[in-house]
Amino acid sequence: xxxxxxxxxxxxxxxxxxxxxxxxxxxxxxxxxxxxxxxxxxxxxxxxxxxxxxxxxxxxxxxxxxxxxxxxxxxxxxxxxxxxxxxxxxxxxxxxxxxxxxxxxxxxxxxxxxxxxxxxxxxxxxxxxxxxxxxxxxxxxxxxxxxxxxxxxxxxxxxxxxxxxxxxxxxxxxxxxxxxxxxxxxxxxxxxxxxxxxxxxxxxxxxxxxxxxxxxxxxxxxxxxxxxxxxxxxxxxxxxxxxxxxxxxxxxxxxxxxxxxxxxxxxxxxxxxxxxxxxxxxxxxxxxxxxxxxxxxxxxxxxxxxxxxxxxxxxxxxxxxxx
Numbered sequence: 001x002x003x004x005x006x007x008x009x010x011x012x013x014x015x016x017x018x019x020x021x022x023x024x025x026x027x028x029x030x031x032x033x034x035x036x037x038x039x040x041x042x043x044x045x046x047x048x049x050x051x052x053x054x055x056x057x058x059x060x061x062x063x064x065x066x067x068x069x070x071x072x073x074x075x076x077x078x079x080x081x082x083x084x085x086x087x088x089x090x091x092x093x094x095x096x097x098x099x100x101x102x103x104x105x106x107x108x109x110x111x112x113x114x115x116x117x118x119x120x121x122x123x124x125x126x127x128x129x130x131x132x133x134x135x136x137x138x139x140x141x142x143x144x145x146x147x148x149x150x151x152x153x154x155x156x157x158x159x160x161x162x163x164x165x166x167x168x169x170x171x172x173x174x175x176x177x178x179x180x181x182x183x184x185x186x187x188x189x190x191x192x193x194x195x196x197x198x199x200x201x202x203x204x205x206x207x208x209x210x211x212x213x214x215x216x217x218x219x220x221x222x223x224x225x226x227x228x229x230x231x232x233x234x235x236x237x238x239x240x241x242x243x244x245x246x247x248x249x250x251x252x253x254x255x256x257x258x259x260x261x262x263x264x265x266x267x268x269x270x271x272x273x274x275x276x277x278x279x280x281x282x283x284x285x286x287x288x289x290x291x292x293x294x295x296x297x298x299x300x301x302x303x304x305x306x307x308x309x310x311x312x313x314x315x316x317x318x319x320x321x322x323x
Contacts, residue, residue, distance in 0.1 A: 010202070011068075019061065023217070050216065053222050054210065054223055055219050058091075059095065062084055062226075075192030084233070087230040096118075127149050131145050148241075159248055160224070163225070164225065166255075167219050167223070169283075169289050170212060172297070182201055188238040231248060245311070246311070249300050257278040260272055260273075
């Protein structure tokens with residue numbers, strides 16, 4: 001089983017590296033590059049023209065990944081549909097946003113409310129089907145569907161936006177997603193979840209091959225939505241919504257700082273941070289981009305470990321009557 005997963009992961013890592021390289025060449029040939037937000041840090045203007053939509057490779061490969069897991073006998077069809085359908089649908093929402101940006105030659109695609117509407121509807125449809133098998137905080141702690149379903153929709157939409165706002169520095173969102181996916185091997189023994197996490201990890205590592213500083217490729221909304229959706233679907237399939245807390249640690253911090261900044265500006269008329277999300281605050285404070293990414297990833301890893309220990313001790317352990 002482990003050998004099959006490893007071989008599949010190596011195959012799709014190689015395929016994703018090749019596709020990302022071909023995508024970069026195509027974008028450069030067509031002279032299509034990222035349009036940088038004018039209200040972002042001034043230093044980011046040097047990144048103008050960098051190819052984007054780097055998540056397109058995993059988006060395109062994901063049906064083949066799921067099919068390979070099924071053909072190798074590592075999972076049943078239904079569970080694979082549950083795991084891979086949400087990141088695919090989420091990636092489609094992100095892709096539509098990316099395409100609008102390139103068509104309009106602007107840094108703005110879908111309006112915020114339009115994107116939120118699509119995210120909510122798409123997540124609600126997915127939750128409707130997966131909730132038929134129950135929703136679990138941990139494998140030993142089911143929750144009533146009438147409570148769990150709305151919470152899952154909220155967490156799903158939040159995860160998509162959290163990964164999206166974290167995607168602002170070279171290697172940050174991809175690196176954090178890789179750490180979260182790798183942690184699945186500690187958290188669960190569910191074979192379909194582990195196989196899917198392994199292939200997702202292979203794909204995000206292939207993306208990081210080109211996204212490390214200085215980035216030759218950006219993730220785009222198609223990538224941030226896909227990997228945000230993947231983290232959610234893996235937690236649901238592992239019957240452990242609680243794992244979404246450590247897995248989304250740095251993403252949650254980034255999203256909360258953005259929300260806090262908006263709230264204080266609109267209600268109190270002043271800023272808490274120099275710029276949100278949080279990584280931009282440290283950029284304007286004089287930290288170099290590689291230093292911010294390295295430190296944020298270390299914080300993400302440390303936060304994950306602490307929260308995982310807490311959950312294991314007080315939730316999973318408590319549910320089994322073990323202290």
